[in-house]
Amino acid sequence: METYYNPEDLSKFSSISEGAPELWKKFSEWYGAVFAEGALTEREKSLIALAVAHAVQCPYCIDAYTQACFEKGSNKEQMTEAVHVASAIKGGAALIHGVQMRNAAEKIGM
Amino acid sequence: MDDTRSDIGAQGASNPFDASLLGSRLFPLMSSGVTVLQVNMGRLCNQSCRHCHVEAGPGRVEVMGRVTLEACVNILKERRYPIVDITGGAPEMNPNYRWFVQECLRLGCHVKTRTNLTILLEEGYKDLPAFFAGSRVEVIASLPYYLPDETDRQRGEGVFEASIEALKILNSFGYGVEGGLALNLVFNPCGAFLPPSQKSITEDFRKELKKRYGISFTGLFTITNMPIGRFLKFLKDSGNLKRYMERLKSSYNPVAASNVMCRQTLSVGWDGSLFDCDFNQMLGLRCDHGAPDHIEDFKGAELEARRIVTGLHCYGCTAGAGSSCTGAVA
Ligand code: SF4
Ligand code: SF4
Numbered sequence: 001m002e003t004y005y006n007p008e009d010l011s012k013f014s015s016i017s018e019g020a021p022e023l024w025k026k027f028s029e030w031y032g033a034v035f036a037e038g039a040l041t042e043r044e045k046s047l048i049a050l051a052v053a054h055a056v057q058c059p060y061c062i063d064a065y066t067q068a069c070f071e072k073g074s075n076k077e078q079m080t081e082a083v084h085v086a087s088a089i090k091g092g093a094a095l096i097h098g099v100q101m102r103n104a105a106e107k108i109g110m
Numbered sequence: 111m112d113d114t115r116s117d118i119g120a121q122g123a124s125n126p127f128d129a130s131l132l133g134s135r136l137f138p139l140m141s142s143g144v145t146v147l148q149v150n151m152g153r154l155c156n157q158s159c160r161h162c163h164v165e166a167g168p169g170r171v172e173v174m175g176r177v178t179l180e181a182c183v184n185i186l187k188e189r190r191y192p193i194v195d196i197t198g199g200a201p202e203m204n205p206n207y208r209w210f211v212q213e214c215l216r217l218g219c220h221v222k223t224r225t226n227l228t229i230l231l232e233e234g235y236k237d238l239p240a241f242f243a244g245s246r247v248e249v250i251a252s253l254p255y256y257l258p259d260e261t262d263r264q265r266g267e268g269v270f271e272a273s274i275e276a277l278k279i280l281n282s283f284g285y286g287v288e289g290g291l292a293l294n295l296v297f298n299p300c301g302a303f304l305p306p307s308q309k310s311i312t313e314d315f316r317k318e319l320k321k322r323y324g325i326s327f328t329g330l331f332t333i334t335n336m337p338i339g340r341f342l343k344f345l346k347d348s349g350n351l352k353r354y355m356e357r358l359k360s361s362y363n364p365v366a367a368s369n370v371m372c373r374q375t376l377s378v379g380w381d382g383s384l385f386d387c388d389f390n391q392m393l394g395l396r397c398d399h400g401a402p403d404h405i406e407d408f409k410g411a412e413l414e415a416r417r418i419v420t421g422l423h424c425y426g427c428t429a430g431a432g433s434s435c436t437g438a439v440a
Binding site: 070072073075 | 311
């Protein structure tokens with residue numbers, strides 16, 4: 001079955017360099033530096049990436065950072081909690097807009 | 111199993127691992143002199159773990175006999191290799207196990223004995239912690255994770271609980287406690303991914319095992335799952351083989367390659383066959399390139415300068431921080 005998302009494509013990420021090699025080079029260097037150990041550990045950064053991958057619902061990133069999280073020493077419990085954090089923020093962000101709805105309703109209501 | 115040998119153990123010009131070695135000026139891979147004699151006492155085991163490269167289990171009949179063990183002792187006498195690494199299967203199930211340990215100690219060798227822990231609770235083996243402590247051997251114990259689910263999924267129902275009990279017993283005999291005897295744990299990933307950094311996962315184990323069970327240990331070795339035996343079957347059945355092999359290959363680390371354990375190890379199989387390592391042993395790749403491949407034809411000088419038999423599976427030893435029977439190597 002043809003789909004827009006193909007797992008094989010994850011390993012073809014670098015082919016995007018063909019259109020703009022300089023930009024790809026800059027992106028790769030920056031990306032690498034972002035995930036290197038700093039004030040946050042590599043493990044913490046991978047968990048953040050996994051959570052964000054869920055928030056932006058990117059199947060490539062979910063695939064890649066599930067593996068990365070394991071390889072940085074996280075376990076399924078911790079990874080599940082990270083996904084809940086992302087979901088809570090997404091859900092909360094939707095819900096707090098309910099205040100806008102209430103404001104709007106207030107305004108146009110009698 | 112035969113197709114396993116042909117695709118994973120692939121050698122010769124078609125073996126990309128040799129090309130990687132060439133690129134890091136390590137081809138051909140040579141022994142740097144033997145310091146460890148690794149003795150695989152047989153494939154008999156009380157467990158049948160899903161990741162086992164030996165495909166060991168209670169039904170296996172391949173057990174090293176007394177004659178071969180005596181030949182190992184003679185080699186140690188002649189060549190004075192400082193370290194003996196005893197593995198299996200569950201090596202303790204070999205009827206000559208205790209005798210062999212004592213012979214090695216008599217020769218002044220440092221003895222490392224690998225244990226799956228659960229065997230220490232079985233009838234006929236409960237005296238082993240006292241035996242270990244009395245002989246002051248180093249104990250290397252498998253514990254893939256500090257949580258029950260991950261451990262049991264890999265090693266079988268109830269293994270975690272029994273392993274924890276055995277670790278408490280070892281602690282009570284002075285193993286893994288401060289100033290005590292050496293108790294090293296072995297971590298391996300519960301799936302098709304590389305192990306985390308040895309340092310960071312050791313800290314996790316130390317904290318969690320202490321907090322949850324009051325257990326302490328000396329050190330922890332991270333070991334990469336090799337694409338051999340039951341783990342290879344899992345990779346194939348789960349559709350992970352291609353990706354896992356690519357992961358291993360793309361993580362090739364020349365520093366790890368220069369420190370692969372086969373360069374200091376000679377591995378003896380249950381029937382006296384000689385191998386560069388326990389993994390080659392399970393693939394049936396005996397010592398070659400002119401070196402003797404059986405203990406009956408043992409020639410120390412030749413084996414200590416032998417060329418190693420390599421294959422695709424060797425990427426498992428050189429990925430990331432590398433992997434050996436004593437953990438990361440880079
Ligand atoms: S991994 Fe170890 S304990 Fe498990 S079956 Fe293999 S030899 Fe036995
Ligand atoms: S599997 Fe590892 S230890 Fe064995 S021959 Fe290959 S590199 Fe050496």
